[in-house]
Amino acid sequence: MSSKEVFRPTCIIGLGLIGGSLLRDVAARGATVYGFNRSTSGVRAAIKEGFDVSDDLVATLQRAAADEALIVIAVPMHAVGDILDAIKEHAPNCGFTDVVSVKAEVLRLVKDRGLEAHYVGSHPMAGTADSGWNHSHTGLFKQAAWAIAFDYAVENEDPGKFWIEVFTDVTKLIQLAGAEAIPVEVANHDAAVARVSHLPHVLAEALAVVGDNGGILAQSLAASSFKDGTRVAGTSPALVRQMCETNSAALVDVLDEALILLADARDNLAADPADISYLADAGYRARTRLNARSGAHKNSVSPVKISSRPVLRLKPGAYGWVSTLKQAESLGGRIEVY
Amino acid sequence: MSSKEVFRPTCIIGLGLIGGSLLRDVAARGATVYGFNRSTSGVRAAIKEGFDVSDDLVATLQRAAADEALIVIAVPMHAVGDILDAIKEHAPNCGFTDVVSVKAEVLRLVKDRGLEAHYVGSHPMAGTADSGWNHSHTGLFKQAAWAIAFDYAVENEDPGKFWIEVFTDVTKLIQLAGAEAIPVEVANHDAAVARVSHLPHVLAEALAVVGDNGGILAQSLAASSFKDGTRVAGTSPALVRQMCETNSAALVDVLDEALILLADARDNLAADPADISYLADAGYRARTRLNARSGAHKNSVSPVKISSRPVLRLKPGAYGWVSTLKQAESLGGRIEVY
Structure with missing residues (x-):
């Protein structure tokens, strides 16, 4: 990775609503990003807008391998296994994440292939009822929660330099997209x-x-x-x-x-x-608590929206960092890495 | 009612979100409207804005009686019985409606007092989680469905001139508020x-x-x-x-x-x-049908929003008008009176 780069090159596999919006956000920040999409029409539309995308999975992964890119798997759940196989074959040196809404099942597929030292699962809490490249847009993740899984660091006393770097890269990618990285263990997520x-x-x-x-x-x-x-x-x-x-x-x-x-x-x-007093009262109290927690968004007089989530700063791999991740998880807090 | 009046005077009992918003709408159209509110602070706030309101229920109803006003009951369900008693005592010559979200129970209270020949129930499908005068505003009912009950005309071959006039007045009031009058029988509502x-x-x-x-x-x-x-x-x-x-x-x-x-x-x-395919498919189909029905709102290129509800025009009391009401009900259609 050249020191001139804003960020490690990002390679996004699957350019639907989530993958496409992330591609746009990363490109808008001036970082190197390219991607693969299965549907040729999506690829044509993205190229027409000036994006660096392809419908050749193998070539895209070979490029990622040469670049030591961070790979983002943004395909539907049912296609994840095939993409993992392709990464193992064509880009075994890369770190990777995924954005699937369920984390245990993806982790199982990753472990089945022995890829867990290269993998940090994640999940952006953003999206709409719409899907596909044509609905993707910049800013989709602005101040959204984006879960990032840290089980590997809990299960391995020394997760190793490579995994810690992937964790750091994924956290930075989340910040690059304007989202907030919320550390979680897979089962809790x-x-x-x-x-x-x-x-x-x-x-x-x-x-x-x-x-x-x-x-x-x-x-x-x-x-x-x-x-x-x-x-x-x-x-x-x-x-x-x-x-x-x-x-x-x-x-x-x-x-x-x-x-x-x-x-x-x-x-x-x-x-x-x-x-119906029991449910009416309990539901109202629950909703009121929810509003109070996200209150900073609405009541701030500043034009800059302020996050209502507490922030914890940490250095990945430093002494006690896993405790800090667990603390952030218990608070629903966001992390920043340095 | 003077021929110079835009509309029969309207007397609104209860100036919360619904009653207050209706008062504002009717006043904005230049028609005579006044009201009663139990809370003195609401009354003070409304007077400060130049509205003709009072915290004296008896005086307000006596004024309505002298004016032959249309009375709108806009109090919570639990207070409806007391208001009906007061109308029976102080404004027995007036026609009246209500805006409570349930119609069978109100009709029962009305019948208990023998007031049904003066009553046309209604229900605006508008509102928010907020309540009270301070949240009321003009335009709350714009293009909202506003149910209007016609059971009395079904149950009585000749509902009489007075009831027909109340039905006509309530329909016109709904139109004055910018809403769409949807005829319904109480049980169907x-x-x-x-x-x-x-x-x-x-x-x-x-x-x-x-x-x-x-x-x-x-x-x-x-x-x-x-x-x-x-x-x-x-x-x-x-x-x-x-x-x-x-x-x-x-x-x-x-x-x-x-x-x-x-x-x-x-x-x-x-x-x-x-x-979960059965529920996912059925829910999606149902929601898609709902979108298609209200499609005219979104897809129209005209800046004027077009209602997606069919319109049926009728002359209250004319031959066959109850059949037209039933037809409109079966279509979820709106009526216009002439």
């Missing part, structure tokens, strides 16, 4: 996103179906509560299946929590007198 | 709003609680799917209870539909292999 990302999708799907069952009159009377509550039901079913089915164990646990709350509410509404 | 308004609140409360159970890490990772899905959990618990408990029979039915879908999804996720 998957349990948390089951609650705050996968369960919202399942509830939105159910609400959309029940609303639709009411026919055209109910739809005509639907207002913002229904539209907000069903927005993510517009996500492609393939993507929803990938997220939910790959994280099924954690999702079943939180669905059970929700089912107990809803069945209790149902019984209390069917009682005489009907009484 | 309550079943529809259970699906598209009350169920979204219950699901949002449950999601907020389950998300909050994940603690600070889960909250830090929460992004737009969680925030959208929990937005209406910020509604005051008292208002949620009023809506849900007063419409408990219809809400229990749709909660049962949701519980079946969610329990099935849970079992399919717990199976090997995990499979």
Whole structure:
């Protein structure tokens, strides 16, 4: 890596909403970035906009190997295994991350191939119901949480210089995209996103179906509560299946929590007198706490949005750094590396 | 009513988000409007802005009686009975409507007092998690659906000149507020709003609680799917209870539909292999239909937003008008009166 470079070259495999938006952000910061996309139409569109992309996976990975690039796997879950095989064959010297919404399953595939010393999993909490290169744009990750997994440093007393460098690079890439790096262990990540990302999708799907069952009159009377509550039901079913089915164990646990709350509410509404005070009060308190935590965003008089997440600065590999990562995880805090 | 008046004088009882916003809209159109509010601070704030409001209920209703005003009951459900008693005592000559989110229970209270020949129930599908005069503003109802109940005309072959005039006045008031009058029978209204308004609140409360159970890490990772899905959990618990408990029979039915879908999804996720394809596909199709129906709003190139609801014009009381109302109801259509 030349000292003139802003950042180690980045090679993004898969240029959909996430991969494409990251390519745009990194390029906008003046760093070297190139990528591969399976769909030729996406590649043509990106080249037309002046980006350095290709539909030749092997050539792209060989280039990454020559550059000692950081590789970002940004393909759907079902394609991750094949990409790992290709990295092992064509770019075995590179560090890499992925942006899949579930981390245990990807880590399992990585370990199956013995690549874990080169891998730091990550997950940007950003995205919309839209997908594909055509929806990608700069700024998608601005102040978003971006989880970064550190299990390898917990499992290995000395994770080694190479892995520590990959961890550092991934953290810097997250910052380059304007996001906030939140360190998490894989199991904690998957349990948390089951609650705050996968369960919202399942509830939105159910609400959309029940609303639709009411026919055209109910739809005509639907207002913002229904539209907000069903927005993510517009996500492609393939993507929803990938997220939910790959994280099924954690999702079943939180669905059970929700089912107990809803069945209790149902019984209390069917009682005489009907009484939904428990759920109404508990939900309001929970939502109020959420608002209070993200309050700095809204109430700041400064035009610069201030993060509501505490920041912990650390030097990867330095004495006690894993404790600092665990502390940040327990606070939902973000890290900065130096 | 003087022929110089734009509209029959309107008397609004209760100046919270809905009543206050309606007062502003009617005043902005140059029509005579005045109101009552129980809270003195709300009254002071409204007077300071130049509105004609009072904290004396009896005097306000006596004025309405002298004016032959249309009275709008815009108080919470639990206060409706007392207001009906006061109308019966102080303004028994006036027609009136209400804006409560549940219609069967209000109709029962009206019938208990023998006031049904003067009453046309209604319900604007507008509002936010905020409440009170301080959040009221003009334009809240712009292109919103506003349900208007016509059961009395179904139950009485000749509903009489007075009731027909109240129905006409309420329809015109809805148009004056920029909203779209959707005719509904009370039972159909309550079943529809259970699906598209009350169920979204219950699901949002449950999601907020389950998300909050994940603690600070889960909250830090929460992004737009969680925030959208929990937005209406910020509604005051008292208002949620009023809506849900007063419409408990219809809400229990749709909660049962949701519980079946969610329990099935849970079992399919717990199976090997995990499979959530049924709900993901059904939810996506339902949401896509909803988008298609409201498509005219988004896709129109005209700066004037075009309603996606079919319009039926009718003359209240004319031969066949009740059939036209039923036709509009079955289409989720809006009516215009002449």
